[in-house]
Amino acid sequence: MPGYHPFKARRAFAAIAVLCAAAFFAPAASAQVQDKIQLKPASTKAGYIARLLINEPPFPGEYGWVSEEDTKAAMLAILWVCHGRIHHIPPGYTQREVAAVKSRDIIDVITAGGKRGQMDGFYRDKNGAFKAVPRVHQRVKSLVKIANRGTRGSFARLLSYAQGLADAYIAGGMPGADRYAGLKIVGKVRVTGRAYAWLANEDYYFPGGNFVKIPNSAEGALGGNRFFTLKELKR
Amino acid sequence: MKTLCCAALSLFLCAGPACAQGAPVPELKDVGLLHETVWHLYRWYLDEQDAAKLGGKDDVAFWVRQLEPKLDPGDKSLFGEVLIPDLDVDVVLKKSDYAIPELGQTVRSGRFKIVNVSRPCPKDRPEGYEEIRISYRALKDYEHSKRVLARFPKEEILRRFSEAAAVAIKKYQSDNEGKAAQKQGAGAACDKWEQDIYLAPLLEVANETWAFRKCGGLLVHFSTDSDLENEAVWKQGAIASKVYNIAEHTVVSLDEVPGSNAYMTREQVGRIIFNCMVLGRRLPAIPGAEKKGK
Secondary structure, three states, X not given: OOOOOHHHHHHHHHHHHHHHHHHHHOOOOOOOOOOOOOXXXXXXXXXXXXXHHHHOOOOOOOOOOOOHHHHHHHXXXXXXXXXXXXXXOOOOOOHHHHHOOOOOOHHHHHHOOOOOOOOOOEEEOOOOOEEEOHHHHHHHHHHHHHHOOOOOOHHHHHHHHHHHHHHHHHHOOOOOOOOOOOOOEEOOEEEOOOOOEEEEOOOOOOOXXXXXXXXXXXXXXXXXXXXXXXEOOOO | OHXXXXXXXXXXXXXXXXXXXXXXXXXXXXXXXXXXXXXXXHHHOOOHHHHHHHOOOOEEEEEEEEEOOOOOOOOOOXXXXXXXXXXXXXXXXXXXXXXXXXXXXXXXXXXXXXXXXXXXXXXXXXXXXXXXXXXXXXXXXXXXXXXXXXXOOOHHHHHHHHHHHHHHHHHHHHHHHHHHHHHHOOOOOOOHHHHOEEEOOOOOOEOEXXXXXXXXXXXXXXXXXXXXOOHHHHHOOOOEEEXXXXXXXXXXXXXXXXXXXXXXXXXXXXXXXXXXXXXXXXXXXXXXXXXXXX
């Protein structure tokens, strides 16, 4: 659940001020025909990652919807979970313990465990091709159809954002800061920081293993999902 | 763009913790809403260990605040948070009020509804929360008197639930069991009564609910950001239905599958089935209903 953070507010204020200055002083753009929103094919890594980011958080009208900013934040946090499961395994843990797989390939992290594996509905088929269950494709198709109705709105912006994140990641980097990187303690439990898992909606139950729920006070709930960090292990 | 920038700037000029939350709107402090919230928890989350925590108490504290997340322009939704430290529960509520121009829809729930229940909750009252205390006896009597009270929407809405479940189940079976099962017909191997769904009673404070179907051992989760009992919301297609295969999706503890988001606990499933089959209403399968839908 988004809350108020003075530092982030000031940072965002500065960003908005820069954008507004650009808007005021930039030459007026001529009217442009808006291109239809199209995601990259699901058979490409960027397209596949985009579908994961789109599938998990809510869109307008859906249970858990708060705002574009909240859903975008969830998308970025999900990508950070995937990235963290490869590149930020905390001391004392193995990648297999955290991600149920040992690999540097983000697709292996997403598909680990099969259809009902680490990321529900995303898997590799018997030929090794990365796939998603039909409901994922149906949902994405429906959202794209809505996004391409009339004037560009939230649906289009969110889909573009997801594809943009995926593209940027494939091009070679994480396109945004990890909001959970600095988390050191949750309640009385020392934690590693960074999020390593998420669960949709039902965050009443214990997540299992060494996962620790990131509380509302640390913006642990984003886009209808609850994010989890890990207990810090004694060295 | 320039107008949007000005609006955004004016929002951010409101600096300081006061922007995070103001005094909660009266609705959030309404004792009736708090009773309903506990009723929802009683139905769907609490167990005897939770009841034991309240034993001996004269009253129960509720810490309430209004949340003010940054919303999209034009979105007049309200959010609130209720902490119940004696139960170690944190409840977030939302009163939706915004438009979806792409769909020509207005999402309006008309009242606060629960959108999230989580644990833990702070032991000491955080800054910014108002405290309301309710007599434990009054709370206990309220929940006990309503423990089997089942309310359901009008018949037209029940029919919508039945049809939506049929469509969702057919799609699920087609996606998961392939063409062979589709040809055979959904539920062909089951007796007719096993194809009916059992819908859990609806609480006005919730905008999600569940149904159970014996045939296939399936659960259907219905949810919306609006109002499940509003005919217009159904007509707009704004109710989501998701199917779960109990046998495949259930574990005793999420510790068996740490890090995975694909499972539910047996406890969770048990509560759902109790609400559906013991308190719920049987909705007969409607012939041809699975052909409806988008």
